[in-house]
Amino acid sequence: MKVVICEDNPQQQKMIHDRLKNYAMINHPSVEIVLVASNAEEVLNFLEQNNADCYFLDIELGAGSTGLQLASEIRKKDPLASIIFVTDYSETLKLTFKYKIAALDYILKRTDGSFSDRLIGTFESSIQRYKQLGQTQNFDFFQVKMGELIKNIPYENIYYFETSTTIHKIILSEKNGIYEFYGKLKNIEHIHPTFFRCHKSFIINLQHVVQIDKKTKYVELVNGTECPISVRALQNIQMKVNERLTNT
Amino acid sequence: MKLLYLITEFVLIFWAITFIAQLKINHKHILVYALAVIYPLLIFLWIGQWQGILFIIISFFLYFYWLTKKYLTLIHLCFVVIIGVISDNVSQYAMKALPYDFLPGISEQYCIFIILFIISTVIYHLVTRRIYIVFGTNKSPYILIMFIAFVTMSTFYINIYLTEYFSQDSLLKFNIITQFFYFTIMLFVLYFTTKNIKKENNIQKIQFETEQFTDYMHSMELINNDMQKFRHDHANILFTMQGYIEIDDFDGLKKYFKKHIFTAEEDTLKRNEQLANISKLNITGIKGLILTKTLQAEKEGILVDLEIADEIDDINMNIIDIARILGIFFDNAIEANAHTDAQKEIGIAFFKSTADSIMIIIENTTVDEPVNIEQLFTERFSTKGANRGKGLSTVKSILNNYPNVTLNTNVENGLFTQIIVIE
Secondary structure (H helix, E strand, O other): OEEEEEOOOHHHHHHHHHHHHHHHHHHOOOOEEEEEEOOHHHHHHHHHHOOOOEEEEEOOOOOOOOHHHHHHHHHHHOOOOEEEEEEOOOOOOHHHHHHHHOOOEEEEOOOOHHHHHHHHHHHHHHHHHHHHHHOOOOOOEEEEEEOOEEEEEEHHHEEEEEEOOOOOEEEEEEOOEEEEEEOOHHHOOOOOOOEEEEEOOEEEEHHHEEEEEOOOOEEEEOOOOEEEOOHHHHHHHHHHHHHHHHHO | OHHHHHHHHHHHHHHHHHHHHOOOOOHHHHHHHHHHHHHHHHHHHHOOHHHHHHHHHHHHHHHHHHHHOOHHHHHHHHHHHHHHHHHHHHHHHHHHHOOOOOOOOOHHHHHHHHHHHHHHHHHHHHHHHHHHHHHOOOHHHHHHHHHHHHHHHHHHHHHHHHHHHOOHHHHHHHHHHHHHHHHHHHHHHHHHHHHHHHHHHHHHHHHHHHHHHHHHHHHHHHHHHHHHHHHHHHHHHHHHHHHHHHOOOHHHHHHHHHHHHHHHHHHHHHHHHHHHHHOOEOOHHHHHHHHHHHHHHHHOOOEEEEEEOOOEOOOOOOHHHHHHHHHHHHHHHHHHOOOOOOOOEEEEEEEEOOOOOEEEEEEEEOOOOOOOHHHHOOOOOOOOOOOOOHHHHHHHHHHOOOOOEEEEEEEEOOEEEEEEEEO
């Protein structure tokens, strides 16, 4: 894993650099600090030829671009890199960090030991994250992008997908939320056998079926939603539900 | 007999116009009227009906324009003639329906006609009296109304008198011409109406922005008052500090400094930061709303974090719509924290995403048990009982008009988050 540090205050720069370097040397020898910069320009120049996987960025960079703008540029180039903000005082942009940059974390600069602990803690989690990225695992997640933040929604939490009244939008309803994104049901239908296209505009999760009413042609889900069933789907929905029950 | 009827009609029309336009009449006017209508009357009797009608209408227009020099009178004239035609038709129909015959000829029909005509004229006068005042000196509505009234009047007449002179073939031609003509008028009217609606929408928007701006100014005043108070406190603080210094009580000073000055300064600094932040949001309509709601939330003891990372100049949505949505979200966020002593926080962020769409995020702490999110969006549902959750269904119905906007709602770990993405 390659690490970049960008901090304009020389003392703090040195302190962060030392802490990370020592920690990496002892615990993760493969981690390498490839650049220690004091402004955004340096980082961007470096990235034209090289790449990195983890960035520690100061928000207040003095002259030139701020750390936030720099992070935005980095994100455009690399959607997966870990970005960690280091900031002077309470002016935290919590939501902006999370959704605009999908920052891994942000650390408030404090004079006591808490800063150092947080630094190492975050460093460690970025290393763990890097390792995970390396292993291409096929999780049963559905990914929804909100800004830069990618939300992994376990299939088992999903109730249903529905086409929105506005064209090309799909609504996804799950245990913890409702999300909208652009797409087509056709491309979701077959991602997992637990999903069943019960209607032109509905894909339901068979796991969550509570009741099928063949008369009114509606299927009721655990959360109380009633989805319509098409005539064609009516023939095999019961079978699909049973199949699903025996499989799990 | 026929002559008598005709004269009655002319007298009625003259009365109607003078009544509606509230004209003062002298002998000269009546004399000219009598002369002006006599020769068309002769034409009417000797040459033929439709030529007569044509001349009557022309002479009516000329005469009344001469009398008042106002377009409005001509509009009245058109309407009076229309009323006349309708009354005539209705009275004819009424005659057929009522078989009584106690007066010679068709005199009953004329009685009904006169009564109907007078009643309709009075009603027309009462209804339109206030309407025409509204137009003021604006010319275009007069022209539009006169145009429509005139065309309608002509069509009525043509309908009554001319159709019987036409052969089947020319009737068809005539129909085509009227249809085409009417269609053109419809387009014309449609154009005017949409133009007016557009204007009205614009006015509504400006009105809304002015309201919001007033709110904004009001909030600013409140904040300014706060600052004044702080300055006043400042003087007191300095005095107290001086007291500590004079008696060399440094421990006391230390404590005092930490307790009073540090916290007070931090609050003020934070507020200043937020105010500096809001200047990046260049949409007046929302600015006022956010500031007002922020103050409202702070009054309830809720910590509000406002993040505006980028300059936001334009949002690809109707400002009134987005303000309504944000207002609802803000109210819900405040309400979710109403009945708790736990940590209360609302975070709101505006920024441009890397894909250059605008994102608005509202996140708030909530004490509610994990709720069924789906039900929140259905009408009248709220975890706080009836009537309160109405907002979210409104949000949904507003957003149904925007294919470029997506809404994500999430409840996790005691945080309720609404994420709006506007492309």
